[in-house]
Amino acid sequence: MLELDRIVAAIAAEMKAAPDRGKVADYIPPLACVPPSKFGIAVVLADGTCHLGGDAEEPFSIQSISKVFALTLALGELGDELWRRVGREPSGSAFNSIVQLESESGIPRNPFINAGAIVVADILLGRFRPNEVIGNLLRFVRNLAGDESIAIDEAVAHAEHQTGFRNFALAYYMRSFGNIRHAVEDTLSVYFHQCALAMSCHQLALAGRYLANDGRNPSTGQNVVTSQRARRINALMMSCGHYDNSGEFAFRTGLPGKSGVGGGILAVAPGIASITVWSPGLNEKGNSQLGSLALERLTQATGWSVFEPRPDNYA
Template sequence: MPDLDRIVRDIADEMRGRTDRGEVASYIPELARVDPGAFGIVVIDRDGAVASGGDSEAPFSIQSISKVFTLTLALGMVGDRLWKRVGREPSGSPFNSVVQLEYERGVPRNPFINAGAIAVTDVILSGHQPREALGEIVRFMQFLAQDTSIAIDEAVAASEQRTGFRNAALASYMKSFGVIDNPVDYTLGVYFHHCAIAMSCRQLAMAGRYLAHSGRHPGTGLSVVPPERARRINAIMLTCGHYDGSGEFAYRVGLPGKSGVGGGILAIAPGRASIAVWSPGLDASGNSHLGRIALETLTKRMGWSIFGV
């Protein structure tokens, strides 16, 4: 059995010494200020043992990783009716593409591109005030991670609202096709704020454990989602979790994963581990450059690809 602690520490040391770090997200001003030299990794195995390295306790903006948890909540609220509002296919386009949305008459390709996540947020908002919906999302994250300190970074949320013109265009376009039910400003406000949740690698890996345990929360024994739904969320993460870089991630890492432009990646080794990495520099598709390399190294050394060793 490989020594997970040693492997994780070695990966953190390797990544710390690399100079090819990608570029931090500059279109959100608050994210442009993040130190590109940061790197953290946490792996929580099936027995609950935690292996960590680097800046594993430093909070960062999870951004689109929050879409995994909002998808889980929305499916719990409306079940498979959600798929009338959003598709399940890879996009093959940038995460904020307007062209694809126009071509497909306002129905987003999947729940992890921006348009799809805005539609999912609108489902959660229905029947609530924005503050109530946002509170429900944050409490869900706190429950999953067993950590009530998890909160929204208000400076990042404000920065996104000031500069989120493309997302406003996507939401307005979907509204014209009846995909968005609530006032656009309300839906966007909740969307920007849940993307601005700040978490450390440890907190994020803790929150993702239910997807590695067939939908069960290993800390409480409670069912978060049925096993079939956990499997299907993992499937969408594998095919759509890295935007137009999803195929490359599946090819190189071989695990379901979801990235965010804050530089984080949540990856799931079903039945084995929940993994979080963070390195703020992004590749051309908006995914963490060193995060993907670190995960590729980890899966090779541990033999954790879902496609076999």
């Protein structure tokens, strides 16, 4: 464990000093105000041991990482019927692209691009009102992390609504195909609020443990999802979690991961650890520049890539 502490501390120190930090997202005004100097890392092992570095306790806007939790809830509501409305293939396009929807009859390629996540939000509405869905999602994440202080940043949610013209276009276009079945305003209210969840690296790594533990929350013993469903969510994170940069991320880190334009990445070493990194500067594909590098350094040091034999010294 002391060796893992050393690895995490060394990564945090390297990332804190890195001169090229990427570009902070500026199209959502509150995100543009986050200092690019920030970096945090949290590694939570299967036994609950936490290894933290840098700004690991500072909340940030998790943005599209929330799509993992929304998908988990939607699968619980609808099961495999969900895949009639959302695909499971990498898009090869930007996260907010509208290009493929026309040729593919309003069915988004996967649940992690914006169009797919908007359909998932529409599925979650079901028989509920938007505020009930948002409350359900917030309770779910709080329960996973064991932390009632987790909240939605209303200023970010408002800014998302005010600047989300492309998301409105995606939603109305899919509604024209019958793949959005509630009022677009209601569906996007759910989507914008879920993206505005504010969590620290520590909280997010705790919340992601069920994906590293065959679908079970190790703190409560509760089965969040079946082991098969956990594996499938991880597979989607590996192939689609970084949009049109997913192949490069898998090539370099060998871990399932989901990024957000707030600069966070939730990654999973199945059977070993749940990991979160945060650095707000993004690369040209909209993923955390230093967060991706930090995860590459972590897997190089630990051998946690899913393509390597499982190590015994950190599990």
